[in-house]
Amino acid sequence: MPSIDWSDYQAFLAIARAGQLAAAARALGVDPTTMGRRLRRLEAALGARLFEQTRSGQDLTEAGEALLASVEAMASAAGRISERADQGDGLSGTLRISTSEGFGCWFLARHLPAFQSAHPRLAIDLVASSGFLSPGRREADVAVMLSRPRTGPLVAHKLADYTLALYGSRDYLDRHGTPARPADLLEGHALVGYIPDLIYAPELRYLDEIHTGLRAALRSPSITAQQSLIASGAGLGVLPCFMAGSDARLVPVLPEKRILRSFWFVTHQDIRKLPRVTAFRQWLDETVRRMEGVLTP
The missing domain is CATH 3.40.190.10 (Periplasmic binding protein-like II)
Incomplete structure (x- = not known):
């Protein structure tokens, strides 16, 4: 078997992690042409196809899956050697x-x-x-x-641990009133929250923990965007207390309803x-x- 340059293994590892050749090239700071050339050179040296081209990018073949474990071990060992060499500095x-x-x-x-x-x-x-x-x-x-x-x-x-609570702006509460109990949120109040099919962790589904059946009318996958919406008076919403506590525009609503994560x-x-x-x-x-x-x- 011909000798293989470590940079070719690095290219393979980057593509396997990113799932796309172009994204892997950006991660290594090279152009996609160079990345493709390194991959083809590695496949030729090993005599095996390592990726299948799909609509979403590059998927590992069986040979690629087998190689990935070995290359990850090599990368981890190289990292440990490098760190030991640098520890004095x-x-x-x-x-x-x-x-x-x-x-x-x-x-x-x-x-x-x-x-x-x-x-x-x-x-x-x-x-x-x-x-x-x-x-x-x-x-x-x-x-x-x-x-x-x-x-x-x-x-x-x-x-x-961290806690979350329901918040609203003073302007919103002046216009719509302050709910006295969770059931009051079902009528006359706009809620801000996540887009259901873009929730990336089940721990973010917490409106039902305030009251069963609550649904957000203004939605975003970004918690920062949600905070901006709530602070601007668009509606009430659940926020981490470490975020809302530093925003003077926000007022706790139903303070007895705390959520722990x-x-x-x-x-x-x-x-x-x-x-x-x-x-x-x-x-x-x-x-x-x-x-x-x-x-x-």
Whole structure:
């Protein structure tokens, strides 16, 4: 078998994780032509087709699935070697963090600069969006998720509880009145919430926990957009208290109706002991303990 350049394996791994050749090329900072050439060179060297072209992108073949496990192990070993070599100069490399939009934008982003300043040679990717990258597929090094994963080569621990409550703007409540009981929300009130078929985690289905049968009339997959709608007087809606508590435009409604959820710290079992992962986990544990009163006021 001819010798294979490590960059060809890196190209294969990037395509397997991204599911699309163009997206993989962007992740590695090369053009799609170069990425395609590396893949064809690897397939020729191995004598096997590694991907099938589909409408959505590239799907692994049986040979590709078999190769993926080996290449991921190689990448993990290379990462450990690199980190051991750099330990004398502090953490380095890249740490990619996947979180929900609310926790990432309204909590983690406010505290993360302190961690980065303590490790200036470490690049940090904060992916805070409506959905999660998968540590199991190595799309992210760590993820802060809304539930503990039940399958996959993952390790997880409970990071913190947080509470959510119903909020409205003063302007909205002046115009429509303040509901005295949950049943009042069924008539005369507009509700803001998620688009049902775009909810990416079952933990986000919480309107029924306020009162059975509630349905949002103004909907968005973005919790930030929902907060803007509620604060502008468009309707009432459920928000994490750590987001709403810092917005002077918002007033709690039916304060006795609190919803409890949890954040979970998740990483792939093969990288859980990497210095950058353990350092971030310890820092984040300490940060959420210190900010417990904000997460669960």
